[in-house]
Amino acid sequence: xxxxxxxxxxxxxxxxxxxxxxxxxxxxxxxxxxxxxxxxxxxxxxxxxxxxxxxxxxxxxxxxxxxxxxxxxxxxxxxxxxxxxxxxxxxxxxxxxxxxxxxxxxxxxxxxxxxxxxxxxxxxxxxxxxxxxxxxxxxxxxxxxxxxxxxxxxxxxxxxxxxxxxxxxxxxxxxxxxxxxxxxxxxxxxxxxxxxxxxxxxxxxxxxxxxxxxxxxxxxxxxxxxxxxxxxxxxxxxxxxx
Numbered sequence: 001x002x003x004x005x006x007x008x009x010x011x012x013x014x015x016x017x018x019x020x021x022x023x024x025x026x027x028x029x030x031x032x033x034x035x036x037x038x039x040x041x042x043x044x045x046x047x048x049x050x051x052x053x054x055x056x057x058x059x060x061x062x063x064x065x066x067x068x069x070x071x072x073x074x075x076x077x078x079x080x081x082x083x084x085x086x087x088x089x090x091x092x093x094x095x096x097x098x099x100x101x102x103x104x105x106x107x108x109x110x111x112x113x114x115x116x117x118x119x120x121x122x123x124x125x126x127x128x129x130x131x132x133x134x135x136x137x138x139x140x141x142x143x144x145x146x147x148x149x150x151x152x153x154x155x156x157x158x159x160x161x162x163x164x165x166x167x168x169x170x171x172x173x174x175x176x177x178x179x180x181x182x183x184x185x186x187x188x189x190x191x192x193x194x195x196x197x198x199x200x201x202x203x204x205x206x207x208x209x210x211x212x213x214x215x216x217x218x219x220x221x222x223x224x225x226x227x228x229x230x231x232x233x234x235x236x237x238x239x240x241x242x
Contacts, residue, residue, distance in 0.1 A: 016169040019107045034110040035102040039094055042082045042154070046090040049083070058083060059150075066128040067147040073125060081121045083152035096158045104161040107169060113161065116207065120160025123203035124196030125151060131195060146192045155193065156200035163201060167208050 023031040045062065048054030062079035084093040104113040128151060131142030159182060166175030179201055186194040 012171050012173055016103070016107065016165070016171050019169060020103055023106050032102055032105055034105050034113060035098060038082060038097050038101050038154075042084055042093055042097060043090070045079075045082055046084045046093075049086060062152060064125055064151045065148060066132045066142075066151070070129070073129075074122075077122055077125050078118060080125075080152045081117060081154055081157050085150075085153045088153070093154055097154050100158045100161050100165075101154075104165050107165055116161055116164050116204065117154075117157035119203050119207065120156045120200035121154075123160075123199045124156040127196055127199035128192060131192075140195070142192060142195065149192050151192070151196070156196050159197050160200045160204040164204050164208060168211070 029036070045058055049058040062076055062083040064073050064076050064080045068076075084090045101113060101117070104116070108116070128142065128146065128149075131138075131140060132144060132147045134141035136143040159178060162178045163175045166172065166178065182194065182197045182201060186198060
């Protein structure tokens with residue numbers, strides 16, 4: 001039984017573990033500048049919104065609601081990713097960012113990590129506006145009261161990154177478990193956050209599909225000239241299974 005579990009764990013997480021281990025061995029904590037900045041920014045915004053002088057400032061810069069003007073919502077969305085929900089313990093948001101952003105940054109690179117995190121967050125934000133417009137009686141609609149709900153926090157980005165990294169590195173059971181957990185969340189407690197997580201997963205699923213189609217492009221399979229015999233793999237490319 002133990003050997004079977006060990007073989008399964010190596011098949012599920014082996015490539016992901018190697019992708020995380022190698023840059024950490026070479027560069028140590030300096031391999032995680034985006035993650036460190038995200039953790040620090042989230043902690044700072046949490047502290048600021050707990051102070052009388054900072055509550056309005058954080059709200060004006062990073063609080064997004066479905067009834068906000070679209071332009072203002074789009075400008076606030078990037079920062080809203082790092083504004084922890086005031087009704088949840090901040091250590092949860094910090095732990096999510098440290099773990100999931102850290103793994104994604106090591107595997108995908110900082111810019112791709114940031115792009116996927118923003119795409120997932122933006123998908124949830126835009127869905128909220130659409131859901132309120134559809135109304136509570138529509139299959140994917142939301143009650144009008146959700147238009148006033150402040151939409152902040154890294155959860156949609158964390159969910160999206162976890163699924164993308166799991167898919168990219170062959171950890172399909174892990175990616176599937178995250179997806180099923182988000183579906184169960186909506187079934188057990190139907191709320192704005194749960195439906196936004198599904199919207200984020202939909203956006204990330206489209207990114208996975210586009211990446212798969214790109215990888216199947218015959219032009220990308222042709223050998224490229226490598227200067228000085230360089231045979232290294234690009235950042236964010238999963239190791240080849242043999």
